[in-house]
Amino acid sequence: xxxxxxxxxxxxxxxxxxxxxxxxxDGPLTAVDLDVEEPNLHLFLHPEIKGRETVGxxxxxxxxxxxxxxxxCSELCQFKAISVMGDLVMTFPEMxxxxxxxxxxxxxxALSPGNRDLGEISWGxxxxxxxxxxxxxxxxxMSPPLMREVKAKLPGLFPDAAGDVIIDAPPGTSCPxxxxxxxxxxxxxxxxxxxxxxxxxxxxxxAFTPLGKPMGVVINxxxxxxxxxxxxxxxxxxxxxxxxxxxxxLAEAYSNGRIVAEACEDTRRIFTGLAERLRIVSGQKxxxxxxxxx
Amino acid sequence: MxxxxxxxxxxxxxxxxxxxxxAHAxxxxxxxxxxxxxxxxxxxxxxxxxQTETFVSGHEAVIDAETCEQCGxxxxxxxxxxxxxxxxxxxxxxxxxxxxKVCVQFCPxxxxxxxxxxxxxxxxxxxxxxxxxHAQLHPxxxxxxxxxxxxxxxxxxxxxxQGLDLILCDGAPGVGCPVISSLxxxxxxxxxxxxxxxxxxxxxxxxxxxxxFKTPAGVIVNKSDLNPDVTAAIKEWSEESGLTYLAExxxxxxxxxxxxxxxxxxxxxxxxxGALIKQTWTAIESLSRVSSRAA
Numbered sequence: 001x002x003x004x005x006x007x008x009x010x011x012x013x014x015x016x017x018x019x020x021x022x023x024x025x026d027g028p029l030t031a032v033d034l035d036v037e038e039p040n041l042h043l044f045l046h047p048e049i050k051g052r053e054t055v056g057x058x059x060x061x062x063x064x065x066x067x068x069x070x071x072x073c074s075e076l077c078q079f080k081a082i083s084v085m086g087d088l089v090m091t092f093p094e095m096x097x098x099x100x101x102x103x104x105x106x107x108x109x110a111l112s113p114g115n116r117d118l119g120e121i122s123w124g125x126x127x128x129x130x131x132x133x134x135x136x137x138x139x140x141x142m143s144p145p146l147m148r149e150v151k152a153k154l155p156g157l158f159p160d161a162a163g164d165v166i167i168d169a170p171p172g173t174s175c176p177x178x179x180x181x182x183x184x185x186x187x188x189x190x191x192x193x194x195x196x197x198x199x200x201x202x203x204x205x206x207a208f209t210p211l212g213k214p215m216g217v218v219i220n221x222x223x224x225x226x227x228x229x230x231x232x233x234x235x236x237x238x239x240x241x242x243x244x245x246x247x248x249x250l251a252e253a254y255s256n257g258r259i260v261a262e263a264c265e266d267t268r269r270i271f272t273g274l275a276e277r278l279r280i281v282s283g284q285k286x287x288x289x290x291x292x293x294x
Numbered sequence: 295m296x297x298x299x300x301x302x303x304x305x306x307x308x309x310x311x312x313x314x315x316x317a318h319a320x321x322x323x324x325x326x327x328x329x330x331x332x333x334x335x336x337x338x339x340x341x342x343x344x345q346t347e348t349f350v351s352g353h354e355a356v357i358d359a360e361t362c363e364q365c366g367x368x369x370x371x372x373x374x375x376x377x378x379x380x381x382x383x384x385x386x387x388x389x390x391x392x393x394x395k396v397c398v399q400f401c402p403x404x405x406x407x408x409x410x411x412x413x414x415x416x417x418x419x420x421x422x423x424x425x426x427x428h429a430q431l432h433p434x435x436x437x438x439x440x441x442x443x444x445x446x447x448x449x450x451x452x453x454x455x456q457g458l459d460l461i462l463c464d465g466a467p468g469v470g471c472p473v474i475s476s477l478x479x480x481x482x483x484x485x486x487x488x489x490x491x492x493x494x495x496x497x498x499x500x501x502x503x504x505x506x507f508k509t510p511a512g513v514i515v516n517k518s519d520l521n522p523d524v525t526a527a528i529k530e531w532s533e534e535s536g537l538t539y540l541a542e543x544x545x546x547x548x549x550x551x552x553x554x555x556x557x558x559x560x561x562x563x564x565x566x567x568g569a570l571i572k573q574t575w576t577a578i579e580s581l582s583r584v585s586s587r588a589a
Contacts, residue, residue: 008332009305009306009332009334010304010305010306010332010467010468011304011305011306011307011467012305012306015492037303037467037468037469037470037499038303038304038305038467038468038469038492038495038496038499040304040491040492040495040496043491043492043495044491076395076396076399078352078353078393078394078395079394097392097394098373099373099374099392099394099395099396100371100373100396101394101395101396101399104371104396104400105399105400136469136470138469138499138502138503138506139474139503139506139507140470141439141470141471141474142470142471143468143470143471148374170468171305171332171467171468172331172332172466172467172468173331173332173431173433173434174331174431174433174434174435174436174438175434175435175436175438176468176470177331178389178434182389182390194550194553194554195334195337195553195554195556196310196334196337196553199332199334199337200332200334203332203433204433206433207433207434210389210434211389224550225550225553225554226554248520251517251520252520252521254490255488255489255490255491255520255521255524256521257490257491
């Protein structure tokens with residue numbers, strides 16, 4: 001099973017939920033931090049890092065001797081990353097999305113693949129859990145290419161560890177968030193019952209529903225705010241998979257770098273319950289697939 | 295004209311609640327919500343929408359099944375795995391399509407159209423503290439950086455037209471494209487963090503981003519009483535790093551209460567926290583004048 005932990009609003013407790021699930025998970029698990037702009041999972045899982053790799057994006061490099069300034073590259077480029085101005089061809093590598101269009105379209109073979117540093121992938125082990133994270137280079141604007149690299153690298157990293165995957169996703173509902181959740185089997189949305197949390201939760205539901213995956217919500221800091229999210233979930237039959245009460249002791253445990261599932265027995269039970277729910281949903285999904293194939 | 299941006303790296307540290315309180319403390323700023331992905335400022339400021347426009351940016355490939363000859367070249371060339379086979383026919387997965395046009399360019403049958411994509415809506419509004427510019431990206435849409443740039447241009451035009459000299463912006467979490475776009479032209483970035491390992495870790499990254507783009511920055515620790523040791527560590531790190539340490543705000547249940555009531559925390563009468571927030575705003579204002587002159 002591949003579970004993505006996402007949210008509309010930031011700071012609702014994605015990393016808390018991911019780390020806690022990892023702590024109580026039964027069976028082999030790989031925890032993946034795909035919040036590459038601000039990865040925090042390692043601060044709670046404390047993995048022993050066994051490998052690192054800098055990854056890049058293919059961007060064009062111009063051979064000016066071959067270039068005839070025909071302009072085919074700049075005409076095709078949708079991102080203003082290559083431009084012919086007078087008798088000069090200029091590249092703006094930081095604008096490039098790495099589509100490879102310019103390299104393919106150049107009739108003179110004047111462009112060759114160069115590299116833009118996207119950031120770093122590191123991996124290791126935290127107790128019995130495999131760990132992988134991407135960390136975007138500061139100044140790099142695009143996180144989806146790095147996220148794609150992390151996902152592509154995943155199968156080769158722990159060849160002996162068939163098992164479940166849990167993804168800590170970035171906040172929001174735009175391209176980085178969608179990229180993080182689109183290959184998962186189940187999406188866990190984490191929110192808090194405040195107007196901000198509820199508003200952004202609705203945006204996330206709207207963004208992720210077209211992916212057609214089972215989704216449920218974990219309500220963190222239950223007791224804060226108001227009842228709007230409960231009414232919404234009830235009216236739409238949207239499953240509430242767990243509730244974590246608003247408790248200053250949990251906030252303090254988090255502030256000391258502790259996994260809240262390990263802070264007290266009550267919280268631990270909440271997460272073992274959530275893990276069981278996810279197993280059931282995953283089983284139902286697999287059964288549904290068998291039925292539809294029969 | 296000065297531009298002040300409230301950002302945090304980590305989400306949920308209190309950017310929006312504090313931006314709204316600063317908007318109250320300021321003298322008619324142009325208020326600008328640059329979190330176009332999950333905007334919340336309007337929930338507190340309850341603006342009256344005066345103008346709404348669609349935000350069209352970029353394109354999306356669409357395969358015409360009738361014309362397609364099933365050669366599969368598009369699928370081979372797409373670097374984003376956006377060409378999928380559905381019932382034996384090639385189709386574009388709009389969620390993965392980056393709008394790069396490679397498939398359109400190289401399709402030997404000319405079977406791929408390339409319509410513009412509507413990515414969101416943006417608004418010019420008025421709220422009780424001043425004019426407001428804000429937007430909402432469509433769920434799953436791209437080009438948030440371009441929308442941020444557009445909002446900033448609109449805010450500047452509005453400030454000029456109304457003779458206002460301050461733009462107060464609420465930013466997005468993270469350090470990626472919308473945040474980088476929101477730093478352009480900013481005189482002072484106010485970094486709001488919390489005393490947790492994530493808060494400090496993400497503060498370091500957002501501070502490095504500000505340094506990278508040569509934007510002066512100050513630091514506020516919100517919910518500071520949650521962990522006084524980490525708060526002290528953040529203060530020490532900020533001062534060592536040449537950032538102005540602006541203030542510490544304790545956790546206050548009035549923050550969620552303000553959200554529920556659609557109010558700003560400084561609208562609950564005279565409180566100690568309210569006074570501290572106003573005092574901090576005065577410090578931010580004068581710091582932004584210094585950095586604006588220096589620039």
